[in-house]
Amino acid sequence: MTIRQAAAALRSREISCLELTNRCLDEIAKQNGRLNAFITVTADAARQRALELDRELARGIDRGPLHGIPIAHKDLMWTRGVRTTSGSKLYADFVPDRDAVVVEKLDRAGAVSLGKTGLHELAYGVTSENPHFGVIRNPRDLDRSPGGSSGGSGAAVAAGMVFMATGTDTGGSIRIPASFCGTVGLKPTYNAVDKTRVHPLTQTLDHVGPLARSVNDARLTFDAMADPRPPLRAPVAFGQIRIGLPSNFYFSGIDPEVAAAVQHAARMAERTGARVTPVEIPDVEALNAVGRVVLSVEASALYEPQLSRREDFGHDVLALLDQGRLIPATDYVNAQRLRSSLLQDFHALYQSIDVLFTPTSPITAPRIGQKQVTLDGESIDTRLAATRFVRGFNVLGFPALSLPCGTSKGGLPIGLQIIGRPFEEQLLLNLGESLEPLLPWNL
């Protein structure tokens, strides 16, 4: 059931907000033991809120499409009176006295929060194998990772526990779980969604966005999360969208099944009237190096005051924080300058296209604990492989939508990434919505 379908059922009184909430809470009770998608479930508060929203509808107060829709928040978002762990031992008992702005916005839109989803420790990693709160599992295959860092959000949405969940994305943390779990994930333009009281990982790469079951669900929730903003240029007429399909980087070092699914999606996009042209992409290796340097230094600067408590960090996160301390300030400054230069290169590329199509990840969901993957005969660190196609768009701040575009022979979802110009989320969502029914995927 999509949000639009649920919204119609609520208004026709086929179902109440409380019944819809209880159905989702039942799914959580049934599945969370094996998936570990939630750290905290706020069942009583959710039922109370659903009852209030039922009363509002009965009085003719309608908050819009999210009225009475069960959702969840990644456990980085401050929630008043509900502990917010950031997946870390450091914050295991932290109970904020205020909500994050994005939590307030979704609450005002009528969404019913069922609780807080698990994540990679401090959102600093892509496996969601959390040493403090346990391993999160992929509902498509319990032996596999849901990706991360928003792994609990991806698993909860894919398993039907909630209609949408919030996520954050510093180097792919919304799009990777969306791709591995078979959900839609939108990393909006940098600062399109307010990050106030969302626990940060960095100062200049963090983004907040939705994971949802369909592109329309992602649109409805994004519209509630973001501040309205006038477009920077005239909207592109739908039949005139120019899609760039990379002729370099994105189709090498990749699982052939993933490449085939994304190329098929590009052919399907032509059926919607879009024009697909091959394009040469600027230096993505440079973009990824900038992303890793900026992330390492900014995260280490943020957590330096806590680094005397080394035993409170997981091994992988501690190693990353130590790496950041070894990077000279001159390299950080030059990485930011290179970021400016690459931004110009990508704006020049977008003179001839409206959006770019790439795979979200070169791989499907890896096994839990899998450290290396083999691509083109070469063994690569799973974390670097998973982030290879997504990290660069955090550096640029461009919006990027991941949607399922096919399935591997092993039954695992494959993600298509559509990247647009800054603040052109609606174009990505329009294209995604028209493409979605043409792609071989059903949630």
Add this chain to the structure above:
Amino acid sequence: MHSMTPPIPDDQRQRVQPIVDALLEQLRQRTQALTSEIGFPFDFHPEAAE
């Protein structure tokens, strides 16, 4: 004045230093070509705190 953050233990440093060196080599191959007019991608707004 000494830092309150303890130094990275030697065994950890030996593990992570090669990763950092490889990353910095990749970065410096590109940053050496940057010209002086290229600055930060973000503006500083002194009025913002008012």
